[in-house]
Structure formats: C-alpha cells, structure tokens
Amino acid sequence: KGVWSEYCTTKALTVASAPSNRTEHACRIPSSKVVTKLVLEFVRTRRLTRTRVVAKDILALLSENGHISVDMSNAKDVSAALRASQAFLAKQGYMRGAQKGGAYGLTKELVLKRDNYVRFIDAALKESPSRTIVYIDESYIHHHYSRHNDSLYHPDDKVANPPKAKHKGRRLCFVAGIMSDGEENSRLLGLEIFQGGKCQPKDYHGMFTHAFFVDWFGDLLEELEKLQKYGVIIAMDNAKYHQGKPFGTPTGSMKKADMLAACATYGVEVDERSTRPVVWAALKDHIDRTVKSEVESMAMERGHLVAWTPPYHSDLQPIEMVWSDVKGKVGRQYTVTTSFEDVRVRLDAAFTALPSKTIYNCIGHTERKVAAMSLYLETLDEADEELGQCSSDDEGSVDNVSEASSDDDE
Template identity: 30%
Template sequence: MSARSDDVLEPENMNDTISPKRRNVQGKDLKSKNPNMPYKELMNDISRTLGIGYNSVCTTISEYKTTGTVSSPNKIRSKKSLFDKIDDLDRNALRQKVHEREDLLVWRQNFLYDIRKYREEGRTVYYFDETWINAGNCVEKLWVDKTIQSKHNAFNRGLTTGATNPTGKGQRLIVLHIGSHNGFLEGGLLCFVSKKNSADYHDEMNGDNFHEWFESIIPRLDPNSVIVLDNAPYHSVRTERIPTSSSKKQDILSWLISKGVVIDRPMFKPQLLAKVKEIKGRYVSYVVDNMAKDADHTVLRLPPYHCELNPIELAWAMVKSYVKKNNTTFKIDDVRVLLNTAIERVSSENWQNFIQHVKTEEDKLTQIEPCILTITGDTSDSSDD
C-alpha cells in the first residue's frame, strides 16, 4: 500500500517537527538591544519577561558566569520548618491555637469536668502512654578541652579528638507504662525491641497486643479507678464495626435491620447512611472501655492534641534524660538496663509534682471568656421576668 504524499514529512521540515530549534536567550536579546542598560534594570526585565524571581535570575546568571553551566534547582527543602524543630508539647500548643475546632473545645471541657469530679470522689486516676528510646540516644552536648592543640597532643594525653556518640539511631525500644500519684505501677512496664524501621513508633502496636497488656494490668489497679488514655487507633478498637461511606450498600442495610430499623421502601446508599448516623451513637463501644467496665473501672479519653494533660509525658522526659546522660555503650541491652533504673528513680513525689503541673494546665484551659455565662439552677434574675 502506498502512503499518501501529504502524510509524509518532507526532510527539510523533519527537524522542526521532531526537535524545535532553541530560541535565543532573552537576556542576550535585551543586552544587544540596550547595551548601556544598567545591570539591575536588565535583571528586572529578565525577571518580568520569564516570570522568574529577581533573586533567582541573579543567582543563575552569576553561576553561569562562574562555572559556565547552570545546575537544576534543588527541589528538596533542606531547611527544617519551625514545626520540625519543636517538640510534641509545643506542636500540640500550636495545633490548639490554629485548629481550635468547636468539637475539640467541647471534648476538652467535658474531660476537665470529668477528671475533677473523679478526683473529688477519691478515685485513683491512672495515666498511661507509650514512648520509645533508641540505643544511640545520648546527650548531644560534648565537653571541649580547648587546651588540645593537635591530634598528636591529644593522643599523648590519652584523649580523642572526635565525637564518639552516635546520633540517636540504631535499635529502638518500645515502652509502655502506667502510673498514678503513687508512682509507676509495679509490674506495669511493657518493653520490647522494635522490629520495624518505621519513623512512627506507634506502628509497632496493634489492638491484640495492647489488649493483652491491658488485661494483665487491670488486676493491679486500685478498686474503682479511672484510666486516662489517648486516642491511638489501638486504644479505640470498637466492639463492632459500624457502617461507613466505604461500606457496601447491602452491609449497611443488613446492619440497620439487625438494629431493628424498618426499611419499608427502596433507598439510596446516602439515605441508609443518614439512618446509620441517627442511631450509631447507641452502638459505639470500645473493647478497652468494656474490659475496664467489667472490672468496675472507668476509661477517660484525652482530647486530641492535649498531651500536656498527661503527667506521664513529664515522667518520660525524666526517664529519657537519665538514659541519655548515662548511655555510654549504645547497646540495646545496656539501654534496657538504664531504662529500668531510670523508671525506678521516678518516685511518687515526682509523680505528684507532675500531676500538680498538669492541674495548673487544666486551670488555664478551664478559663472561659467572661461573656459566656455559667448555667445554674437559679433563674430568679432572668431578664424574661
């Protein structure tokens, strides 16, 4: 079969189609047309013409003059953001200021009311949390002997000129514990070596191993106690799965019927989900809460982004500080020994100070704007009278 002549590219046109000719650099055109144009004005014109920042233009031209080439821009941000430089407590404080949702405010005020009520009732309040410690954790500051003039001088004095401390990497211990005003609970420690290389230590936990640990803790608690925990996924495993928008329509329908909801006409999936939303509050139940309730204990959940209301965070800071100061071998077994010693060093007096600090934070969060009135049973001064 012969090809049509208009389907075939002429040889002289092929280069234009396959690889277009490169245009002249705008800067050269501007310079040739305006040879006496000041440098700064020339850079501004190039910036406006190409839509590139003035500083980028100056940097690129300077690099070309120096090296004869231009490197590709570095798309990886090497400078850490403020959020990367601060610790968890400061991050949570920023989240609260920037993302103070109304539902979180309600959750927080309910938590503060409940925790105070339980304390007034004389119930023991236990706090627990997870943390991690790397085998390479150590104090970052190094002592510097300014009298050392050379490596040879250091060698003769039996000293080293290099830092021997790792950077905090290596094997990692995942640690769980629980404590109250009486200190860390005896027999409450769970510690194991991480098997994952994830940046988030929470990835090591799941509902099954957490529930096993929690079940072993319950008999050790004071009667009718309160257990404060956060909202990690493995703390919030539900006793039954409630349908969501990702559920199949038939599964949603079956769940509604199992709860006694009458479906007397055909419905779209969004209509069925609306009915789920109406009644799901009756059926939201967590495995951990039920385990505690069966033993006459109460679970109280911290509002999200409020780790400053958990005194065990201060206990962890004390524990990690001891491990870092005394870690000289950077071996995971030795770090485990240091961890146990550090935990033993946290006394009941320390815990009471931690809790008192948290109470101070609670007081700050309880302060409500003067325009919001406290509702009481006395309505004699109502303006409606």
C-alpha cells in the first residue's frame, strides 16, 4: 500500500535499499556536518549557562531550523520524532548526566597555564595593529621516514610483498620559526638543519642543547631586526633547553655552603642549620619566581616578549602543521633505494618550496582556534558570575524572610 500510495502521489518509484547492515538506514534527521555542528554548538552553549538540555530541546532546535518536519498536532508523530532525536543523539555519542573529568584530563595547574596563554595571545591579536607573533619549534626526520598510507594495493595479490618497513635511521634535526604577514609575505625564519650524531637518544629533544638554542635564538633576533619587526611575541614550548637560566645561576648540584652564600646574595631567608635539600628548595623557589630564562632576557633586551605554550597542547602551535606538510612531501618520495643524502636534498627542497600561503593558513587556523577558546572562557566567566549573583540574591531573600519572621514573632 505504501508503494502504491507513493506512486499515486509522485508518479515515480524509489528503489529501496537492500536489507543489510552495510548500508546506512534512512533517518528522519540527516547526519550532515551542518546538523552535527548545529547540535554541538547548541549543547555547548546550554552547558555553559548551566541550562538543562535533553532530546526534546534538540527536537525543537532541529524543527526550528528545518532539519526535521513534525506535525505538532499529532501526538504519534511527535513521539516518533522524539525517538528519532534520541537515536540521532545516541549515534553521535552524546550521553546524559554530569560529565566526568576535566577538559583534556589536565591538572588545574596546566589548565590555568593554558587559559592564561589563550587569553594573552587573543588579546595580542585584538590589538590595533595586532602584535606580530613568531612560533618556533624543533623536529626531525629519519632516513627511512615514509608517508605511504594512501598507497594502492590489491588485497588478492599475494606476490607483491614489500620489504618490512624500517622505523629507525640517522636523523636530520631542524629548528625554525614561522611568522604570519599576509598570504604573500608569511615566512619561515632561522631554518637550521643538522645531522644527528651516532649516539642518538630516543627523544630527539636530546639532540638540542641550551647552548645551541641560545646561539640560534640570537640569530633569530638578528633576523627580526633586519625585517624591522619590533615588539614581537615569540611563542615556544617549555622544553628544558628553552628555559635554561643565565650562566652562573645557582643549581641543585652546588655545595650547601655555596647555596647559603647564594641565598644571602638573593636575599632569601633560610636557617643555616637546615639540611641541603631544604636550603635548595627555598633557593630554587626564589630563582623560579625572579630569575628570567636566558632567552627571555635576550628577547626583552630587543623589546620582544617570550610566551610559553601550554604543555600537551600542540594544537596551539601552528608550526606543527608546517612540519607535517614538509615531512609529508619528503616521506611520499621514499623508496627502498632512498639514501640519507637523498633525504637531505628532498628536505631542503621541501623547505625552499614551502608556500607563504601554507604558513599563513596554518597560523590562521590556530589563531582562530585561540579566539574561539578565548570566547569560550569569557562565556564561562559570565556564566559563573551570573550563577554567583543568583546565589547572592537567593541568600538575600532568605535573610529577608528570616528578618520578616523575626518581626512577626515579636
């Protein structure tokens, strides 16, 4: 009857999907990017304002935006639409109840660092004119690095068995910075490539030392000077060799007598009878709070500023996407006959051919994300203030009621 009714109405027949679990069943609510994003932003906004949100609210939202047609005068149709909304939410992974855990699973200290960084960068970008930001980082590529995940193969071909992939080899380490200056003038700064030694640590960061980084950072500042860039914010992660203190700063390996002398120099009050670990704890706390890292001092002498990107947030460092682009171009050319010298030639060529627009888009993507996160934090603050005001008003009402009751008793 349904088929005949459809034909009488439309004068056409629709080919039904074969019953199986390999095809997506027809749904009243489309799982399109537009609908998915609309629901996500709606739920996020409601949660920010501490407003309860359930499937009925999602159904009303989709109905208002024309993504589902519901006959509100028909109770059965409304119930069916509500079930469709519940099924859609379950398919998208939504859950009910209080969300467990914090954002990114970070400690309060790391969340504070992230929020401070986001607010600082967003404020700098909103200045008129906006502050120039240089993002710097290090990476590496090894001899046998390949990017063949999209390579073709036939599942029935049992003859063509490629050699086992190699995931180790000599490394080419590199360090650079990127700066946004429009689609045509965004550029790579201070690129330096060097070969790793024979005793390479597993973590490539071990190939970089504080002395090397300070020398390279000085060259970067000279390059900014030639480009006539002043008041630049230089964003980098908190790697140990980035945060090294100036030469002569007290260290934990000093003798207790030297630590006590340093405490006297810095004006740190400590009992001479205290043990060496206690003396060092007091001295280290003072140094961490008052002594700038060497690169921070170098930047401040030129009128620049260093901003430390928060730990575990590589998504806030746009140069990571530049590394991925460059290494991908090298890795896609890899074959079993590729020599280490070939890798160096291809790496140089990839950096030379790196388009300004790619750098500009990578930085723009990250800075838009920073702006969205900053807006999210502002909305959270406003919601907390409103909640606090409501609590204060409620307490005032209770006090007034108590006073009125006391007056009545009298």
